[in-house]
Amino acid sequence: MATGRTHRPATRSRGIPEATVARLPLYLRALTALSERSVPTVSSEELAAAAGVNSAKLRKDFSYLGSYGTRGVGYDVEYLVYQISRELGLTQDWPVVIVGIGNLGAALANYGGFASRGFRVAALIDADPAMAGKPVAGIPVQHSDELEKIIEDNGVSIGVIATPAGAAQPVCDRLVAAGVTSILNFAPTVLTVPDGVDVRKVDLSIELQILAFHEQRKAGEEAAASDGAGPVPAGRDSAAASADKGPDGDVPAVMPA
Amino acid sequence: MATGRTHRPATRSRGIPEATVARLPLYLRALTALSERSVPTVSSEELAAAAGVNSAKLRKDFSYLGSYGTRGVGYDVEYLVYQISRELGLTQDWPVVIVGIGNLGAALANYGGFASRGFRVAALIDADPAMAGKPVAGIPVQHSDELEKIIEDNGVSIGVIATPAGAAQPVCDRLVAAGVTSILNFAPTVLTVPDGVDVRKVDLSIELQILAFHEQRKAGEEAAASDGAGPVPAGRDSAAASADKGPDGDVPAVMPA
DNA sequence: GCGTGTGAATGGTTTCACAGCG
């Protein structure tokens, strides 16, 4: 999904499907929880339930990593934690910079799961001179003039962009020029990057819009058949024309017809 | 990820693929930008470039909505903005509650894109009594005791969870019981919900781990990667692929199986 | 002509179902 020419034409025989890669962190988290409770082994069924997927999918996913299970028994928790960690590259240390220390950037800097597993916040960077030196999550914010130097000195290859939309592309360009090859983008913009650079985006408003779509669809279907699977608890109908109850008279007015 | 029951396409009309739905917000954003610059029409090629997808995909996506383009010309920007907004349900107002007003919750409350398009922060809720009454982003935080009342009074059907992991499931249960049917979860946990409730998750650490995987692969392309998928649990320590440079003391004990 | 709209071809992912092994 990065650039136009995104094709990696079968780099090597090393072919773990993208969809599987995206689930490995989920399995890892579930396994870590089991590990902390000193559970020695799990079946695909149990682990799948904990990770919120189905067991056939999980077994297929693991089959791409190798045969790490024992038939008739299940998977060794510790061993699997190690194997997945290694596959994901978490047995090494990844220094990360966060650019844009507003509300969101500060939240990310404070996020515990960040440091907990392989990732380390190497620096916080902001364009506002007034922020410089101010500690956030115990780390002093540095001015963006230092960006290139910070990247190089720390061998940073992963950058997190938490700037306003307008600043995202320029920041991205500088990160890439300085040597960053993976970017996690929280700004609501499509980033353009050269080949070989990975971009993943996290976009609140896109997620909300997807939810709204499904929500609207649910509201439009009050003629359920005899399925009767899920009795929605409070049978209160919601979210129709909402021009009546709101304490706030603000109308969004997205578009006239 | 859409919860449980796959919707039967029995109702022949609205069968928009999930992948398409996920891209509509992207198109909408690009179109809105064009609209603000008073661009009257776009070709699939141009719009696709702005949205970061390829044009065949975009045309196929739009074909699910109907035939809104003009051959030889392109798409009318304003008209398409309206059609997509309507399809996504953004022509109505969606009151949203945010639960958990820590760093992240505050960031979300302050996020501009939130209110800008169809969504309205109806309330901020936190379990900490000390937070109650304190305004965040101009909205006073309310205590979680009020949760059910708030949901009902405001007809909220979308909830955002930004609590610590441990609190997420209980909060989720209460939201659902009170009538929420769509949840955006920022806590690093798998949420269990009844049928008919949609959950989407945003998970920083999963995204970072996916990036790390690709980053590691890139690094491994310079050095001949030694294949680690050996026979059975005997040669498991062949993890020499990547130079172990990190002082990461957290490596789990290697298991002989 | 030009660019949309769409069947058909391709590629990837999920699910099924069962063989195989501890």
Next chain:
DNA sequence: CGCTGTGAAACCATTCACACGC
């Protein structure tokens, strides 16, 4: 016997290529 590992089938998504209509 129970549970993993995996071909094969079913499903979904993307890409191709071209007919069609402005």
